Amino acid sequence: MSQSFLKETWAGLTWTPWYTFNQIMETKSLIPASPGMYRIKPIGLNHLMYIGQTGRNLRERVTELIRNTLKEQMPFNDPHTAAPSLWAWNDAEGWEFECSVSEVELPKEHREGLECFLLWSYRVEDGESTFCNHGRFHQNYEKSKSRKSGFRGGKLQVLDQCNYAWGKSSSPLCFQGTPTSSDFMGLPWSNFIDIKQISDIPNKRGVYRVKGLKTNTILYIGQSKQLKNRLREHMKKNWGQEVKYSFCVIENTKDYQLKEIENDLIGAFFSLDNSVPTYQFKNLKIISY
Structure with a gap:
């Protein structure tokens, strides 16, 4: 051992x-x-x-x-x-x-x-x-x-049938950069964009970060099979300050592989000072317009 x-x-x-x-x-x-x-x-x-x-x-x-x-x-x-x-x-x-x-x-x-x-x-x-x-x-x-x-x-009774939720793990991410940097964990992140640039977000698989402009910190890290749709949902939430969004498209991944990558990002964030992004495990209220 x-x-x-x-x-x-x-x-x-x-x-x-x-x-x-x-x-x-x-x-x-x-x-x-x-x-x-x-x-x-x-x-x-x-x-x-x-x-x-x-x-x-x-x-x-x-x-x-x-x-x-x-x-x-x-x-x-x-x-x-x-x-x-x-x-x-x-x-x-x-x-x-x-x-x-x-x-x-x-x-x-x-x-x-x-x-x-x-x-x-x-x-x-x-x-x-x-x-x-x-x-x-x-x-x-x-x-x-x-x-x-x-x-x-x-x-499973069919011999050639396999569960989609098994296979090779995604490559583990190694620590690099800072949570707000363009090279965080070695991923090719987009620039931080605001709500007016929603059309620039591809509706593909990937991970994303939400950054508070007042605190200049990452408020949330997530993953989605449809990035544009997920970030549209986040834009309706009350983050307590103006925010911007950064994403990284990761195509040809299984659902569990996206979750592995999301977890690596949160785990690395935690390694800095034993904390998580402010809203990571909380339910945010929807803003009523």
Whole structure:
């Protein structure tokens, strides 16, 4: 276990030892009943399956995930979105899993920013994403939907059919520039434009930044399959100051790859001073005209 993402000191946090799912269910007190971060890996393999966070209770969150993962049928997509994916990998590969957690007391937005930072750090070190974050899913399985929908996923029956949500990760972004610079994270960003230049934005896949002109800081980082439509929506929101928008078109990417890139940007932003853009994980009010 030479990889730093497997160590008990990863990313400057204090992590518990790795406990198997069976050990945790037999002795639930192995997991603290406090907010924090958790990571999951296959027993005997040195890559991560999932990184998550909770603001309520790690013990409840992890045991809930384990119970759903160990069900005979693929669990529904709620209450834990990672459970169907872990179930699929167990069913396909016979993998069993172990978990390690870190107690972290942070406000919601900062905790979610730390999750992005850990996911980005893992990508940089390992060269690919965790198997169950960003919407990735086993290529030979269809994912369950919500409990309300009643749709339970399972193995695809058509031999040549593959789940679109699996494949190669996007290349992890390495830190470069500053959050407002034209070369941030090595991407070819557009100039910052205002609402009058909406027609100049292509309606293609990509990522974008919202910059506040009063504070000269990035207020939000996002991704979209239709950049022009998404930024039109943002132009209706109350950012508390005049804003401009910068975007980067990234064509020929799958949905999960766009989410990986978005996460890298947020994770890198968090690495600067342990914070996220002002409105990153908040719901903004729509301005009424």
